[in-house]
Amino acid sequence: MSQQENVQDYELHGQGSHDRYREDILGRANVADSPELLAYYKELAKYNTGALWTIANKIEPWQPKSTSVPVLWRYRDLRKHVLKSAELVTPEKAGRRVVYLENPGKSGEGPAVGLLYSGLQIMQPGEAASAHAHSSSALRFIMEGRGAYTIVDGQKMLLEANDFVLTPNGTWHEHGVEPDGTPCIWQDGLDMPLVNMLEAGFYKVHPDLHQAVTEPVDSSVALWGAPALRPQNIGWDKPYSPLFRYQWKPTYEALKHYASISAGSPFDDILMHYTNPLTGGHVMPTMGASMQLLRPGFVGKAHRHTGSFIYQVAKGTGYSVIDGQRFDWQERDIFCVPSWKFHEHVNTSQTEDACLFCFSDLPVMLALQLYYEEALTENNGHQRVGE
Numbered sequence: 001m002s003q004q005e006n007v008q009d010y011e012l013h014g015q016g017s018h019d020r021y022r023e024d025i026l027g028r029a030n031v032a033d034s035p036e037l038l039a040y041y042k043e044l045a046k047y048n049t050g051a052l053w054t055i056a057n058k059i060e061p062w063q064p065k066s067t068s069v070p071v072l073w074r075y076r077d078l079r080k081h082v083l084k085s086a087e088l089v090t091p092e093k094a095g096r097r098v099v100y101l102e103n104p105g106k107s108g109e110g111p112a113v114g115l116l117y118s119g120l121q122i123m124q125p126g127e128a129a130s131a132h133a134h135s136s137s138a139l140r141f142i143m144e145g146r147g148a149y150t151i152v153d154g155q156k157m158l159l160e161a162n163d164f165v166l167t168p169n170g171t172w173h174e175h176g177v178e179p180d181g182t183p184c185i186w187q188d189g190l191d192m193p194l195v196n197m198l199e200a201g202f203y204k205v206h207p208d209l210h211q212a213v214t215e216p217v218d219s220s221v222a223l224w225g226a227p228a229l230r231p232q233n234i235g236w237d238k239p240y241s242p243l244f245r246y247q248w249k250p251t252y253e254a255l256k257h258y259a260s261i262s263a264g265s266p267f268d269d270i271l272m273h274y275t276n277p278l279t280g281g282h283v284m285p286t287m288g289a290s291m292q293l294l295r296p297g298f299v300g301k302a303h304r305h306t307g308s309f310i311y312q313v314a315k316g317t318g319y320s321v322i323d324g325q326r327f328d329w330q331e332r333d334i335f336c337v338p339s340w341k342f343h344e345h346v347n348t349s350q351t352e353d354a355c356l357f358c359f360s361d362l363p364v365m366l367a368l369q370l371y372y373e374e375a376l377t378e379n380n381g382h383q384r385v386g387e
């Protein structure tokens with residue numbers, strides 16, 4: 001059975017107001033309480049057990065039911081608070097000086113959407129956070145500032161606006177800003193909620209506080225950053241990309257080249273995934289990322305798919321309709337699309353490109369055979385806003 005047929009099958013098997021009726025006819029759990037059953041449940045509980053039919057419909061929904069909600073985080077609201085954190089706490093005391101993004105549907109647990117964490121980190125000129133390593137994979141997308149750097153397993157790399165940077169799981173990493181730089185802000189993305197859900201998280205600090213820089217600056221870019229070229233006799237056996245820094249300029253150029261010969265996707269216009277140059281696959285096993293270009297006046301159609309997605313507006317202005325709600329965005333705003341929620345993107349400018357950076361748990365969905373996608377077919381492929 002194809003994925004599309006699978007989705008239709010799930011749809012056929014119902015949702016909404018007819019659930020109860022369909023549960024009757026399709027064999028879903030539908031057992032009314034009785035004094036005898038209630039006593040039975042009580043008895044089972046004594047032995048740390050339960051009757052599956054009391055929870056079956058909840059733990060086996062007809063289709064994905066995200067507990068996350070769509071959210072837009074406006075940078076013009078957040079920026080001053082991120083800057084304020086630099087006055088209030090030091091990186092030494094705070095560990096990482098981050099304002100994290102919290103999904104209201106998951107408040108208190110930390111994820112920005114689904115099982116993805118995200119936050120805005122600030123570092124001041126001359127600051128250097130200590131080196132650490134953890135089971136969670138991390139990525140960052142640079143928002144503003146000059147002079148920031150990251151060191152990953154002895155490789156120092158410079159960070160500029162709209163660069164995308166990896167700190168894969170298990171790598172020693174640390175960040176800082178050169179003394180002659182400016183305050184730097186970037187968005188962090190981690191799979192920490194997933195790792196914690198799997199109860200597999202370790203964290204360690206570097207015994208020397210800071211790691212030695214053992215490679216030339218930006219060596220991963222020099223080795224692996226050339227498009228479609230692979231260095232001779234250089235080995236790499238890690239499960240993540242050997243390229244740690246994906247620079248904005250070649251990324252944007254690649255999108256423009258693609259746009260010059262393609263009609264694009266009706267949902268995403270021109271979208272390219274950041275890839276592991278050795279495999280062509282996603283950059284890390286648990287998180288992938290993409291940059292997409294919405295050409296001037298692009299009006300996308302709605303689709304939905306499994307997986308959790310966090311966007312940052314790298315360039316331009318527009319709006320996205322997510323689960324029937326319209327979110328107007330501009331450069332540096334961040335928004336999320338929870339799993340299986342319809343979404344569509346629009347570039348409202350008739351003259352300027354809009355670019356959306358996005359990271360997600362797509363590699364997990366694909367690896368576990370859990371990825372499904374479908375287009376909205378009604379209303380000419382557009383959601384009705386506010387209904």
Ligand SMILES: [Fe+2]
Nearest residue numbers: 132134138173
């Ligand atoms: Fe870290």
Ligand SMILES: [Fe+2]
Nearest residue numbers: 267303305343
């Ligand atoms: Fe999508």
